[in-house]
Amino acid sequence: MKLTMVIPSYWGRESEVGWREGDVIYDHPTPLDTEGTLLRAIQSIERLGDKDFQLVIIAVATAEDIESEVEKKVINIIKSANPGVEILLFGHSHLTQIHELLRHDSGGKNTEEYTNLIQLRGYSNIRNLCMFIPHVLSSEVAVLIDDDEVFEDPKFILKAREFIGRKIGGRTINAVAGYYLQPDGDYHVKKPYRPWMKYWDQYERMNEAFDRVIGTEPRLKETPFVFGGNIVLHRNLFTVVPFDPNVRRGEDIDFLINARMFGYPFFLDNQLSIKHLPPPKTHPTWMQLREDIYRFIYERAKIETQKEIKGMTKVNPEDFDPYPGCFLKPDLEEKIEQACKLLSEEYLAQGDRKGSEEALNNITLARTDAVPKFNPFQKLCELQKQWQELMWFTDQEDIRSRIRDIICKGIQ
Numbered sequence: 001m002k003l004t005m006v007i008p009s010y011w012g013r014e015s016e017v018g019w020r021e022g023d024v025i026y027d028h029p030t031p032l033d034t035e036g037t038l039l040r041a042i043q044s045i046e047r048l049g050d051k052d053f054q055l056v057i058i059a060v061a062t063a064e065d066i067e068s069e070v071e072k073k074v075i076n077i078i079k080s081a082n083p084g085v086e087i088l089l090f091g092h093s094h095l096t097q098i099h100e101l102l103r104h105d106s107g108g109k110n111t112e113e114y115t116n117l118i119q120l121r122g123y124s125n126i127r128n129l130c131m132f133i134p135h136v137l138s139s140e141v142a143v144l145i146d147d148d149e150v151f152e153d154p155k156f157i158l159k160a161r162e163f164i165g166r167k168i169g170g171r172t173i174n175a176v177a178g179y180y181l182q183p184d185g186d187y188h189v190k191k192p193y194r195p196w197m198k199y200w201d202q203y204e205r206m207n208e209a210f211d212r213v214i215g216t217e218p219r220l221k222e223t224p225f226v227f228g229g230n231i232v233l234h235r236n237l238f239t240v241v242p243f244d245p246n247v248r249r250g251e252d253i254d255f256l257i258n259a260r261m262f263g264y265p266f267f268l269d270n271q272l273s274i275k276h277l278p279p280p281k282t283h284p285t286w287m288q289l290r291e292d293i294y295r296f297i298y299e300r301a302k303i304e305t306q307k308e309i310k311g312m313t314k315v316n317p318e319d320f321d322p323y324p325g326c327f328l329k330p331d332l333e334e335k336i337e338q339a340c341k342l343l344s345e346e347y348l349a350q351g352d353r354k355g356s357e358e359a360l361n362n363i364t365l366a367r368t369d370a371v372p373k374f375n376p377f378q379k380l381c382e383l384q385k386q387w388q389e390l391m392w393f394t395d396q397e398d399i400r401s402r403i404r405d406i407i408c409k410g411i412q
Contacts, residue, residue, distance in 0.1 A: 001161060003053040003141040004134035008126045009038045010147075011070040012062040023062040024121055028148075028279045032069055037148045037277070038077050044150035045083035050157035053143070055083070056133050056407070059091040060120055067092035088407055090133060095120050097406045105399060113386050114393065117242070124243040124251040127228065128387075131238035136394055136403045140165065142238055146229030148278040149180070159272045160232045163220055174237040174264050175256075177223055178230035178272030179214050187214050187273070196346060200289065200339035201326070209323040214270045223268035224320035228252030230274050237264045239395075242387035244302075244380055246372070250295040253324050257299060258380060260315050261306070286343060286358040293336055293362055294370045296327040302376035303328060309381070336366045 012019065012029035019025075030036030038057070045055065059074040061067040071091040078087050098118060103111045118132060119125040127144065134142035141164055143157075153159070163173045179187055187210055191203045206225070213223045228251065241262050247254040256266050281288065306314050317328035327335070340362045347355035394400055 001141055001165065002137075002139045003143060003157070003161065004056060004137050004139040005053055005143040005145055006056045006058060006130040006133055007038075007041060007145045007147050008058040008060055008130065009036070009074060010060045010062070011036070011066070011073060013066060020063065026060075026062065026123070027281055027283075029060075029062050032066065032073055035077075037279070038074065039081055040277075041145070041147045041149055042078070042081040042083050042087070044152075045085060047151050047154055048157050049154045050161075051083075051085045053085060053157060054088060054137060054139070055085050056088045056090055056137075057147075058120070058126060058129055058133075059089060060126060061092060064092075090129065090407055092120055094406055098403055101399070101402055101406070105402075114390050117387060117390050119245075122245055123228075123249065124245040124247060124254075127243040127251055127255070128245075131233065131242070132390075132394075133407060135235065135239055135391060136400050136407065138400070138404075140235050142233045142235075144228065144231040144233070145274070146276075149229055149274045149276050152181075152275050153273060156272070156274065159269060163267070163269065164232050165234045165236070168220065171265070172236070173220075173267055174234040175226075175259055175266040176220075176232040176272065177226040177256075177266050177268045178232070178274060179210070179268065179270070180227050180230065180276035181273050183275070183277055185275075194343075194346065196339045196342035198338075199335050199342065202292070202323070205323040205326050209321075212322070213268050216270075219270050220267050221270075222265050224256075224325060225323055226252050226256045226266055226268075229276070230272065232272075239391040240264075240384070240388055242383055244376075244383060246376065246379060247298050248294050249291040250299075250324075253320075254295065254299055254302075257302065257315065257320070258384075260319070261312055261380070262384065263311065263313050284355060284358075286340075286347070286355055286362060289340070289343065289359070290362050290365065292327075293366050296324065296332060297366060297370045298372055298376060299324070300328045300332060301372050302380060305375050305377040307377065333366060337363050 010026045010029040012031055014033040015031040057074055057078060059070050061070040071093060075089060099115045102114045130144045131142055143160055164176055166173055181187055188207045189203045209225055213221060241259050243251050243255045244258060303315060317325045340359045344356045344359040347359055
């Protein structure tokens with residue numbers, strides 16, 4: 001069973017320049033003048049007992065004018081590592097070549113649909129590349145990892161292969177979620193309590209869900225949550241269901257919801273862990289909360305706009321309890337309003353008037369801009385058809401081999 005591991009690595013402008021208007025916003029892109037966490041992640045692969053897999057590093061730039069610099073930076077990091085596995089690079093230059101190929105060899109298909117599905121901008125699009133690349137490399141299994149993690153368990157790959165594609169209890173396992181160990185070795189999220197969290201009880205509900213799924217037997221069980229940097233997918237799933245580019249954040253759990261709708265449940269393996277060592281987030285609390293507000297309102301709308309369709313499974317917010325289900329129910333606006341008012345007061349007490357105003361603005365945005373202007377479920381169904389068509393088209397040997405040549409031409 002051929003396995004491809006994919007690690008996206010996000011890079012921004014040099015430290016003294018920072019973020020500019022128009023640059024893509026990611027949680028913590030590495031400034032070009034620093035080394036970041038990628039080399040550490042690659043070197044930790046040396047600890048793995050099973051090295052029978054391909055490793056693909058996706059070099060993601062926050063802006064078009066630094067794309068070539070980002071590729072050079074990542075190439076140098078790859079050259080300095082020697083983890084004992086084949087490493088391939090996928091960057092903006094590879095994307096351009098693939099877009100050209102699709103435009104010239106579409107066979108009369110709408111090439112814009114295809115090229116729109118393969119992009120290096122935004123979390124969901126990057127995750128889709130984490131499935132598209134294993135597909136054209138003829139892999140049966142894709143393992144999605146992030147570059148701010150390190151492997152500590154020598155049996156990680158052995159465990160990743162153990163259940164995927166097998167039938168257990170009459171159900172085929174096409175999606176396995178692992179989980180994160182925090183720097184202290186525990187799986188719980190530890191955040192200082194603030195009064196506004198009484199209503200926005202995200203971390204409390206996350207830890208409740210973790211205890212139910214990670215902290216209990218059996219080892220493999222269906223899960224309502226997933227960690228984007230520790231996922232094992234079979235091609236039965238990744239050639240059928242895409243990540244939804246219309247969700248701004250939380251694309252991992254959104255993908256779990258999509259997969260459930262198309263009849264592919266996620267199972268969590270409570271022995272499949274990876275150490276998560278992220279750099280500190282630099283965005284203010286009101287902004288982080290805003291991103292969550294947008295994602296939960298969108299996902300709730302996707303669930304609410306479902307229709308009975310043959311071959312699809314209708315899901316309910318309760319299916320994802322305690323997390324993220326508690327943020328997908330009718331009281332979401334009330335949670336937003338109460339939490340943002342308290343957060344605003346907290347900012348005022350600190351003398352931060354802008355933060356206070358932005359926190360209150362979240363309440364308005366939740367009722368206006370965050371509400372999707374289209375039918376999210378219908379959009380997902382259209383997206384899924386396009387994705388499946390792209391998978392069929394790029395499964396043709398001639399097209400597949402030419403795309404594979406672009407990806408596998410080596411690091412110069």
